[in-house]
Amino acid sequence: MKIKLSKSDIDGALVTQISKVSGEDFKQCYQCGNCSGGCPVSYAMDIPPSQIIRFLQLGRFELVMEANSMWVCVGCLQCYSRCPKGVSAANILEAARQLSLRKGTDHERIEDLPVSFLKTAPQQAIVCGFRKFVS
Numbered sequence: 001m002k003i004k005l006s007k008s009d010i011d012g013a014l015v016t017q018i019s020k021v022s023g024e025d026f027k028q029c030y031q032c033g034n035c036s037g038g039c040p041v042s043y044a045m046d047i048p049p050s051q052i053i054r055f056l057q058l059g060r061f062e063l064v065m066e067a068n069s070m071w072v073c074v075g076c077l078q079c080y081s082r083c084p085k086g087v088s089a090a091n092i093l094e095a096a097r098q099l100s101l102r103k104g105t106d107h108e109r110i111e112d113l114p115v116s117f118l119k120t121a122p123q124q125a126i127v128c129g130f131r132k133f134v135s
């Protein structure tokens with residue numbers, strides 16, 4: 001007998017996967033907002049770090065994966081340093097990014113980068129960019 005999983009079952013399983021990859025327990029977050037308040041790039045995120053965690057608590061995997069937050073995060077760990085519950089939004093966004101790239105879809109296509117940019121950008125920036133945005 002084939003078991004048909006509902007969308008919420010699948011989203012729940014994917015949320016569990018983010019928890020496993022990140023090593024973070026979303027339930028610990030009590031939504032104080034300190035992480036978002038200290039994040040230097042939350043202004044550019046579709047969904048700030050604290051709300052990313054709230055959506056994961058609610059099982060809304062697809063909203064997290066559609067938002068640009070995981071790509072905008074610079075990994076500065078300010079969120080983690082300010083969290084009174086020891087939850088790392090940085091780890092969670094990194095896990096979401098890993099899961100996205102593991103599907104084999106590049107966030108940035110190398111062939112789309114202008115030659116002028118490749119000629120002038122520091123090599124380290126280009127390599128870091130490839131590691132972050134290319135599967």
Ligand code: SF4
Binds near residue numbers: 075
């Ligand atoms: S690690 Fe990412 S989410 Fe956390 S404060 Fe820095 S930029 Fe924001």
Ligand code: SF4
Binds near residue numbers: 035
């Ligand atoms: S600082 Fe910690 S407890 Fe507060 S909203 Fe962010 S993750 Fe949750």
